[in-house]
Amino acid sequence: MRIVPGVLAEIRRHLAAAYPTEGCGLLLGTRGPNGDVVVRRQLPVPNRRAADGGGRTRYLIGPEDFLTAEREARQASLVVVGTYHSHPDVPARPSAYDTEHAWPWCCYLIASVAGGEVQEERVWELRDDRSGFVERELEVKES
Amino acid sequence: MPVTVHIPTPLRPYVGGRDTVATSAGTVGEILERLAADHAQLRAHLYRDDGRLRTFVNVYLNDRDIRDLAREGTRAADGDEVSIVPSIAGGAVAVATALPELTHAEILRYSRHLILPEVGPGGQRRIKAARVLLVGAGGLGSPAALYLAAAGVGTIGLVDCDTVDATNLQRQILHGTGVVGRPKLESAEARLQDLNPHVHVETFPVRLTSANALEILRDFDIVVDGTDNFPTRYLVNDACVLLGKPNVYGSIFRFEGHASVFHAVAGACYRCLYSEPPPPGLVPSCAEGGVLGVLPGIIGSIQALEALKLILGAGDTLVGRLVLFDARKFRFRELTLHKDPDCPVCGPNPSLHELIDYEAFCGVGATPAYEGPEITATDLARDLRENPDLELLDVREMREWEICRIPGARLIPLGQLPERLSELDGHKEIVTHCHKGIRSMRALEILQAAGFSKVRSLRGGIEAWATEVDPSVPRY
Numbered sequence: 001m002r003i004v005p006g007v008l009a010e011i012r013r014h015l016a017a018a019y020p021t022e023g024c025g026l027l028l029g030t031r032g033p034n035g036d037v038v039v040r041r042q043l044p045v046p047n048r049r050a051a052d053g054g055g056r057t058r059y060l061i062g063p064e065d066f067l068t069a070e071r072e073a074r075q076a077s078l079v080v081v082g083t084y085h086s087h088p089d090v091p092a093r094p095s096a097y098d099t100e101h102a103w104p105w106c107c108y109l110i111a112s113v114a115g116g117e118v119q120e121e122r123v124w125e126l127r128d129d130r131s132g133f134v135e136r137e138l139e140v141k142e143s
Numbered sequence: 144m145p146v147t148v149h150i151p152t153p154l155r156p157y158v159g160g161r162d163t164v165a166t167s168a169g170t171v172g173e174i175l176e177r178l179a180a181d182h183a184q185l186r187a188h189l190y191r192d193d194g195r196l197r198t199f200v201n202v203y204l205n206d207r208d209i210r211d212l213a214r215e216g217t218r219a220a221d222g223d224e225v226s227i228v229p230s231i232a233g234g235a236v237a238v239a240t241a242l243p244e245l246t247h248a249e250i251l252r253y254s255r256h257l258i259l260p261e262v263g264p265g266g267q268r269r270i271k272a273a274r275v276l277l278v279g280a281g282g283l284g285s286p287a288a289l290y291l292a293a294a295g296v297g298t299i300g301l302v303d304c305d306t307v308d309a310t311n312l313q314r315q316i317l318h319g320t321g322v323v324g325r326p327k328l329e330s331a332e333a334r335l336q337d338l339n340p341h342v343h344v345e346t347f348p349v350r351l352t353s354a355n356a357l358e359i360l361r362d363f364d365i366v367v368d369g370t371d372n373f374p375t376r377y378l379v380n381d382a383c384v385l386l387g388k389p390n391v392y393g394s395i396f397r398f399e400g401h402a403s404v405f406h407a408v409a410g411a412c413y414r415c416l417y418s419e420p421p422p423p424g425l426v427p428s429c430a431e432g433g434v435l436g437v438l439p440g441i442i443g444s445i446q447a448l449e450a451l452k453l454i455l456g457a458g459d460t461l462v463g464r465l466v467l468f469d470a471r472k473f474r475f476r477e478l479t480l481h482k483d484p485d486c487p488v489c490g491p492n493p494s495l496h497e498l499i500d501y502e503a504f505c506g507v508g509a510t511p512a513y514e515g516p517e518i519t520a521t522d523l524a525r526d527l528r529e530n531p532d533l534e535l536l537d538v539r540e541m542r543e544w545e546i547c548r549i550p551g552a553r554l555i556p557l558g559q560l561p562e563r564l565s566e567l568d569g570h571k572e573i574v575t576h577c578h579k580g581i582r583s584m585r586a587l588e589i590l591q592a593a594g595f596s597k598v599r600s601l602r603g604g605i606e607a608w609a610t611e612v613d614p615s616v617p618r619y
Contacts, residue, residue: 048230062209063201063228070152080152083231091361098233101199103153104188108233115242115496126163130187132242 003039015086024059024085082107092122110141156209172215224335237338242268272501274587276300276363282439285317302347353498356382374501380413398470400442407489410463411480515587517602522610538586576601
C-alpha cells in the first residue's frame with residue numbers, strides 16, 4: 001500500500017491527539033487492477049465507542065460515517081480503500097476482535113501509540129476466507 | 144424498474160467490481176440471499192456461520208435502516224434502493240494474525256480439545272498462535288508451563304535465572320533429581336520439549352528488571368506471574384499495564400493461595416488491590432514460612448486455566464475477581480476487585496508512565512542490611528571447644544529447631560527475643576545463629592541496641608555449620 005507522506009503525517013497527528021483513546025478514520029484512494037492500493041486522502045471519523053467508555057480498546061466507525069466517506073470519495077473520483085486506527089500501548093498488529101469484524105478488500109492501517117506518540121504503522125488485509133490478516137508493505141511516497 | 148442494490152467498496156470485487164447490482168423485488172432477506180447465491184464468496188462476509196447477518200453489516204432501504212423497519216422482512220419494491228453499508232469495528236487486545244494450521248500429528252494429539260465445543264479446531268489454532276510468558280519456572284511456573292505446553296500453546300517464554308536446588312523438588316515438578324545444580328531453564332526447556340515437541344520454548348535466563356521487562360514482555364500476548372517476591376510482582380504488574388497485557392496472577396503461602404487476572408483495560412490491576420507493598424520482612428517468603436508442595440500445583444493450574452480462557456475468549460475469566468483458596472478448610476472464597484480511580488499506573492490520571500526502581504519501592508535494599516561482627520562456622524567450632532561459657536543463641540523457629548540444632552545451643556525465636564532479653568547473661572560472649580545468617584544479624588542488632596557488647600553472628604547460619612563443621616547435621 002502506498003501512502004502520500006502528507007496524508008500519513010495527518011493520520012499520525014490525529015492518532016497521537018486521540019491517545020489514550022483509539023482514534024480511527026477511513027482511507028480514500030485508488031485500487032489498481034492488480035490490487036495496488038494508493039491512499040490519497042484520510043478522513044478522520046469520530047470513534048463511536050469513545051462515548052460509552054470502550055474507546056480505550058475499541059473503535060467503531062458507524063454506517064452513516066461510512067456513507068459520508070463513500071460520497072466524498074465518489075466526488076473526488078476515489079474509493080474507500082481502507083481504514084486506520086490506533087492501538088494505544090499495544091503493538092500494531094490485528095487483534096482477534098479486529099479479525100472477527102474485518103471487511104475484505106480493505107487495508108487496515110494500525111498504528112501503535114505509546115505515551116501519545118505514534119511508534120509504528122503496519123498495514124494488514126483480511127484474507128478472503130476470513131481466516132486472518134496478511135501484512136502488506138507500507139510504502140510512503142509522493143505519487 | 145428493478146430493485147438496485149448498492150455494494151460498498153470492500154465487497155465490489157465479489158460482484159465483478161460493480162457498485163450496484165440490479166435484482167427483482169422481494170424482502171430484503173430474499174434479495175441478500177439471492178445476492179449471496181449468485182456470488183458465493185460474498186456469503187462469508189455478509190453472514191455468520193449460523194446464517195445470521197453479521198453485526199457490522201447494515202442494510203438500508205432507500206435511506207432507512209431496516210432495523211427500524213421490518214428488518215430482513217422489509218419489502219423492497221421495484222424502483223427501491225437497497226444499500227449494504229459497513230460499519231467498521233476493531234481494536235486492540237492481544238492474539239491472532241493469520242491463525243496457523245494444525246498438522247495431522249497435532250490434530251491427533253489435541254483431539255480431546257477439538258471435540259470440545261468451546262475449543263474446537265478454531266480454538267486450538269488460537270492456542271497454537273498464542274504466545275504466553277511465564278515469569279518464574281518454580282512452584283507456580285512448573286504446573287502452569289506443563290499444562291500450557293501440553294495444551295499446545297505455540298510459544299512459551301520462560302524467565303528465570305536460578306539453578307535447581309534439592310529443596311525445590313518438593314513442589315517444582317518441572318525439575319527432577321538428576322538436574323540439581325543445573326539452570327532451571329535448561330531442565331524446564333528439556334521437560335517441555337519432551338512433553339510436547341510442537342511447542343516452541345523461548346528462554347530468558349535473566350532476572351526480570353526495569354531495564355529488560357518491557358522488551359521481554361512486549362512480544363507476548365499473556366503474562367503468567369509466578370514470582371515469589373514483591374519487587375518483581377509490582378514490576379510485572381506495571382509492565383503489563385503499560386503494555387496493555389493481561390497478567391495472570393498467583394501467589395502461595397503455607398496452605399493458602401491467591402489467583403486473579405489483572406488486565407487493566409478491563410478491570411483492576413495488582414496496584415488497585417495493593418497500592419503499596421508491605422514493609423520488608425512482614426510477609427515471609429516460602430523459603431522462610433514454608434509451603435505445602437501440592438498448593439502451587441493447584442494455584443499454578445488455575446493460572447494455566449485462566450491463560451487458556453483468555454486465549455480462547457471463552458467463559459468468565461478472573462478479571463475483576465480475586466480467588467482465595469484455603470487448603471486446610473478446603474474453601475474457595477471470591478472477592479470482587481474494583482479499579483482504583485486513584486491507581487497510579489492504571490487510573491485515569493496515572494502518575495507512573497514508566498518502570499521504576501522496584502527494590503527501592505518495596506524497601507528492599509533501600510537501607511543496607513545491618514552489618515555486625517560475624518564468626519565463621521570453623522572458628523565457632525574452635526571457640527566452643529575453648530570457651531565453655533560461650534552462649535550459642537539459636538533465633539530460628541521451633542519447627543526448624545526440631546529439624547536440627549547445634550549441640551549446646553539455646554532457642555529463642557527472633558520474634559520473642561525483645562521480651563526475653565533478661566534470660567541472657569550480658570557478661571558472657573554470645574553468638575547468634577539462624578538458618579542462613581540473615582535473622583541472626585537482626586538478632587545481633589537487637590542485642591547490641593540493648594547494650595550487649597560481646598556478640599557475634601554465625602556467618603551462613605546452621606547451613607554453614609552443616610557443610611563446614613558437622614555433616615551429621617541435616618541441611619534443609
